[in-house]
Amino acid sequence: MDRDFQYGASRLERLSVAESITSTAFDSRSQDDPGTPRVSYVLPASPITKTAPDGVEFSDGEAQTIPELPQNGALRAGDVPNLYSRRYIGLLVQYAAIGLIYGALPRTVYPFLNNYLHMNGYQTLSARVLLSMPWSIKVFIGMLSDCFPICGSRRRAYMVLGWLACSAMLLVLVVRSQGPPFYVDRSLRGQDLSSLSKDELVGRIFWAAPEEGATYIVFMMLASCGYMLADVASDGLVVEFAQREPEAERGNIQSTIYLVRSVFMIFAALLVGFGLNGVDYGGSFSWSLNMSQLLLICAILSLGAIPTALWLLHEPAVAPEDTRSVRAYIAQLWILFQNCAMLQIMAYRFFSGIFEGFTVTAGDPIQRYWAHVHPLNESLFSVLGLCVFSAALYGTKRYGLQWNWRNVIAGTLVIVLCIDAVVASLTIWNVVRSQWFWLGTPILEELPAAVNFLVSTFVVVEMAEQGNEAAVYGLLTTISNLASPFASCLSKNVNARFDVSVDDIISDSTHVRWQVTWTFLIAYVMKLFSLTWLVLLPRQKRETQELKQRAGHSRLGGCLALGIGAFALIWSITTNLMSIFPATACLAVAGGSGC
Template sequence: MRVSIKSEGDGSADSDSQTDLEHTASTATTLKKAASNTFSHCTTAFFASSSDDSMFGDDDSQVSAMELSSGASDAEAVSIWTWKTCGLPISGFFLAFVNAIASGVVYGFFLGYMGLDSYIISSIGALMKLPEVLLLPLGVLNDCLPIFGYSRKPYLALGWLICGSALLVMSLKTLPAPYYCQFPDGTYDWMSPPCNPDIHSQRNWYVFPLFLLIAGAQVGSVAGEGLLLEYSRQEPIERRGQIKAQMTMVTTAGALASSVVIGFLMNSKAYLGTFDWGLSFSGLMTVCLVMVIFVIPISWLCVHEDRKTTRPSSREHMKSSWKLVKKKALSSVLCFAFVVQFFVASSTTAAPLVRSQWAGVKVLQQQIFGMGGMFVMMVVTWIYKEYFLQMSWRKAILLSILAVTISDCVPTFLTIFGVVRDQYFYLGEDVAGSIPKAALALVSNLMIIELAETGREGLCYGLVGTLQHASLPLSTVVSNQVYGLFTPSLSKLDNYVADTSQFRAIVAWSYGLTYVTSLLSLLALPLIPRQKAEAHRRKIEWSSNSAMAFLVLFIPAMALLYGITVLVLTTQPRTACWRWIGGPGC
């Protein structure tokens, strides 16, 4: 679950400020009504109406009122489906595609081909996602350091260049032989000694390029999200969020396309698939490289952004950012993002082997059900956009977490205890669980749109994203340490092959602990606003607290440092066996 939320608080304005505010709001409305229906004129009207210093000054109540007044106007919203703007959804589609490819190969390549232990795979997955922690510095870089007068487009193109470099390295790397011996039909001999144990020492040659690939995707995503927020803030308040919903469906389609590619083109038995043929890991990276080469010029030529005439002051930007973080309204949301992600991301290390050994999940079936789940997410996103935009955010998150937990536990426990061990039954949860996940993802993005500040869209997106993702390394490390205490070991393949009743009970208890920690995240719901009106009210009424802001930033920073240190140790062959990081002992 990803909860990216932003907020801001302030005191009330006096009567004179209110008079000025009404005049300013009236002027903004007049400008917007006078704007033409073309994209360039609509964008110019937006920046003209938001260029007044009061939008970035001390009186934040004026910001909230201006947002509401501009949202109430009749100006036509910017479209992302014109020749000038279509590069943004195209880039979003392929950014989601390459990001999903990087995550999707973990199951078949690292678990099957390289034969790594499940707790190491969990650490690799968390390490690969570390670039998501860079959302804040990337957002600030976008806002404060325009390139050739543009704050977003150059960083979008730079992200694609980084992705292309990583894909080039992986496409040229010659693959070693797989870890396990193979039968004549291509399936693995799980019970015999490995044929190529030295492959474990080469895993970093694949982990770090994948890390770089996701880093490039994040550079592009931050730039795209910042530009998308600028577009979305022009929508009338009763329709605000429609552009973001459209973009959510586009990125979901990109992830769905990655499932098609992995499911049908990388479904050989060497990668836990069922076909006798298929692309190799390096072959798949070559296909992605060709796509990236195609997208790079589109990301520059077909993305519209007004050229900035002045360069923002980094010092003033950081001063105003610190003032923003001090507001209790935003600090509470930052705390919510960190805490919820920590509890929801906690997971038993038994999950990969339960899926592969007991449920017998193959790559093709996993990707097909993943596609079904993403298609359902697109439909649910559209339904939510049309009928539930005014639903309470707290209620949506509550129902989402409860529904995901319940839909997951039923097939999991039936699989663990051998009642039903069928990959189609087990994977049905992926489709059912996609419904609440879609609602949750869209609600989280709606919070970003509503609570972001004009002129600091990259900062607002990056700040909450960084705090949210900073908890993922800690969550993975703590999970490895806690579930590493279970005996017999949850990460050893031999225990799943033996399949004793005692071990089944141990696995079930580990899943029970996972579900409890996920439900604990619901205790943090009061930290977020219920809907748009309460979000704006918090901006006006809630005060500031420097101590709270310091703790909200310092604790995640220390947690991130600890998490990264342990994750790096887990990926190194000489230290991965240490007990205190979740290993079996050296």
């Protein structure tokens, strides 16, 4: 449920030079506003040695003091913050900025990479995966944020660093010269070029255009790493705040911040939809922004999140004596990682995500050459989809905090698949080929996406412990996010056995239609099979807590989970990178037809 921000390194150097100024900015407690005293999870005490269930021992002269919890079912002591107050409004601004960038960059794939540069379907699929790949390393960023405070700040300092890095990468692409489109002669768009001789195509086709896409993809992926740093730091604060909520209300804070993010993704979709709707981008406008101008807007917008992180977001400073050693932190995280309840949740999120994320690589070419979708209309329908997503978030926040998670996920998925099958079959076999018909289905798919997404965040809050909020949030979301690129890799390898390339879609023969039909049928079967993993998902918050308390520990399970996760991450990054470079894109493992 995923984009590019970068900031200049010189700004970071100034932060280190002006340490006293930065320390003051990061300590949001003033003399007349001391703030709520921090209930520390790790307090200085006499040295003790604690033996973990798996035999791990750690002794750091620190004692773990578990504060007395309220009687209302809250998981952490403290007042529930008002996110609309001056002390916390900066957190909502962080998610608004994330929504703007995350909503804009992935939406450039269709008009720019697919239409302007004429990249293949499996390459644009890889581009989407790579742009969301930083979401798969959230656990490592979370560990960094938890363990290494900067000037007494575990969260806001990393927000600033993240936005700086993101903006810097975007600006690299801004100053880079944008090449001509693949179709220099626009009248050739959508035609079968094999029927024309090479002499007829001289000066009318820019054959090197698809190769330009690799540079854009790599730098936008690096920019995504930057804003991901800010996102993980924000997630850490969200977990801390959400655990203060009573059981009956817990989930309200998460629903609010993700509602804000999805609303601002709507504005991003409108920006891309109207900005990249020129003829060269597959649209109908006589004018359009170029890619450099769009990325410049994204870089400027991302900079606006920095002041709010510094002065409109309260985070109690972390004293040196409150900071655990990395060894103690890793030991506690490893104990949690071996918890059978944690392993069960991770297994559900990974394996169900693989099957549910299985897709077809011909989606973009079908959208362009069979459904004749204009970029503007795609963006407008994306806006409608985000509205549905936002409405689903609000509905869950208002009415669904006590819903049975299994029933909701299963019901929404089955209904959406039935509708999607009708739309896909009518489009493939040329019964109804309308962009309005084709674009309508993704709107409905936002319903299960929103519910599944919120359920995943609810589970994180129940499983996280004090002191490792960002890492646990990152761990569970990393496992879930790893499933998506892994599923995409499997999809490309399966679809590579079928004739569903761009040229095949343009030919539109009966043979190609059958080939596309089989890829859709395989995808539907895989998605339905994802429901078999629902037995691993608890039904509600209380059941999650009970599962966590009575679960044992398994060193073998922890090792297997680490091994599978590491393999999935390395394999996904490698194969998706291979897909975007000309020398390796033809390999079968990268989704090509073979070199």
